[in-house]
Amino acid sequence: MGKINPTLVPKIRLYNGIEIPTIGLGTFGSDHISATQIAEAVYDAVKIGYRHIDCAAVYANEKEIGEALKRLFDEGIVKREDLWITSKVWNDRHTDVRGAFEETISHLGLDYLDLYLVHWPFPNSHDVGVSVDSRDPKAVPYIHQDFMNTWGVMEDLYQKGSCKSIGTSNMTIPKYKLLLRDCRVKPMINEMELHPHFQQPDFVAYLVKNDIRVIGFCPIGSPARPERDKLPTDTVPIQDPTLIKIAQAHGVHPAVICIKWSVQQGQIPIPFSVKPAKYTKNLQSVTEDPLSDEEMAAIRALDKNNRFIKGQVFLWPTAKDWHDLWDEDGHITTN
Numbered sequence: 001m002g003k004i005n006p007t008l009v010p011k012i013r014l015y016n017g018i019e020i021p022t023i024g025l026g027t028f029g030s031d032h033i034s035a036t037q038i039a040e041a042v043y044d045a046v047k048i049g050y051r052h053i054d055c056a057a058v059y060a061n062e063k064e065i066g067e068a069l070k071r072l073f074d075e076g077i078v079k080r081e082d083l084w085i086t087s088k089v090w091n092d093r094h095t096d097v098r099g100a101f102e103e104t105i106s107h108l109g110l111d112y113l114d115l116y117l118v119h120w121p122f123p124n125s126h127d128v129g130v131s132v133d134s135r136d137p138k139a140v141p142y143i144h145q146d147f148m149n150t151w152g153v154m155e156d157l158y159q160k161g162s163c164k165s166i167g168t169s170n171m172t173i174p175k176y177k178l179l180l181r182d183c184r185v186k187p188m189i190n191e192m193e194l195h196p197h198f199q200q201p202d203f204v205a206y207l208v209k210n211d212i213r214v215i216g217f218c219p220i221g222s223p224a225r226p227e228r229d230k231l232p233t234d235t236v237p238i239q240d241p242t243l244i245k246i247a248q249a250h251g252v253h254p255a256v257i258c259i260k261w262s263v264q265q266g267q268i269p270i271p272f273s274v275k276p277a278k279y280t281k282n283l284q285s286v287t288e289d290p291l292s293d294e295e296m297a298a299i300r301a302l303d304k305n306n307r308f309i310k311g312q313v314f315l316w317p318t319a320k321d322w323h324d325l326w327d328e329d330g331h332i333t334t335n
């Protein structure tokens with residue numbers, strides 16, 4: 001498999017002056033890809049030219065990824081400062097962010113992170129593999145003061161230099177308005193679901209206006225997510241006839257078109273695969289053969305406002321349904 005020169009991969013400058021590579025490798029294996037397989041993909045992906053890895057404590061593979069990083073450093077393939085490593089504090093550690101951070105960097109074998117995110121704005125957790133319909137009796141709606149206490153420790157970690165950047169994930173505009181009103185340090189990045197069938201144009205515009213950059217998760221539409229997480233109304237972006245037609249014109253898989261489209265819009269996709277041919281093509285795609293303005297416009301017109309990562313398992317007992325997590329009427333749902 002060929003190598004891709006990492007200097008050809010575009011970077012985006014954050015408001016704090018730090019540059020992030022515009023494509024990263026996702027590392028969430030869900031329940032079907034093992035930690036060892038993912039760590040091996042991280043090792044090999046860095047060898048072929050990836051410089052950005054999206055990790056999280058809840059993916060339960062940071063120890064194995066840490067071993068892969070150690071091999072890469074020991075073998076002189078990259079230096080720590082060549083890599084962008086993201087991790088996220090899980091919902092059950094909102095009141096112990098410092099402890100969770102220490103655990104993550106110890107597992108990864110690092111002494112700092114490039115980006116640390118609050119994974120979800122809710123402190124609601126669940127056991128691995130629980131039914132999507134189950135409700136944790138201890139789960140609660142968004143409580144702004146609690147979130148700001150969590151964010152305050154993120155700010156401390158940033159100000160101490162333990163994380164070069166900090167950010168959020170799975171947020172909404174109403175929650176962001178409160179965060180920007182009350183924070184000491186504005187997030188540099190929000191990680192959010194973004195693909196051709198779920199483009200969140202208003203939220204992206206709001207973030208860009210506030211000089212906050214976006215990392216797009218599930219950029220291909222997460223076609224292999226577990227069946228239990230799919231609703232009959234969910235669509236499949238890589239089966240969209242427009243994407244297929246554009247892909248044929250470029251001689252690539254529609255997944256690759258999703259990646260090009262994301263990067264050309266100024267976003268930072270983090271596609272997942274442990275298959276070398278796939279993750280190599282994804283990286284290569286951002287270095288060559290860009291989409292035309294017409295193709296970009298055609299994909300922009302495909303938005304179906306179709307959220308795939310609904311977050312049902314984080315609902316509290318009195319919540320109506322998963323829409324309550326996303327403040328769709330412009331107000332934070334508080335009961």
Ligand SMILES: NC(=O)c1ccc[n+]([C@@H]2O[C@H](COP(=O)([O-])OP(=O)(O)OC[C@H]3O[C@@H](n4cnc5c(N)ncnc54)[C@H](OP(=O)(O)O)[C@@H]3O)[C@@H](O)[C@H]2O)c1
Binds near residue numbers: 222
């Ligand atoms: N912040 C959050 O709350 C959050 C939530 C979800 C995900 N994430 C992050 O986002 C990452 C990506 O999300 P995801 O894995 O759900 O979805 P995704 O990247 O949209 O989709 C992954 C799927 O796309 C396929 N694929 C990848 N490259 C391809 C190519 N070149 N040609 C054809 N198919 C290709 C893979 O195929 P194979 O199965 O054959 O490899 C895999 O099934 C995660 O790994 C995680 O790091 C974050």
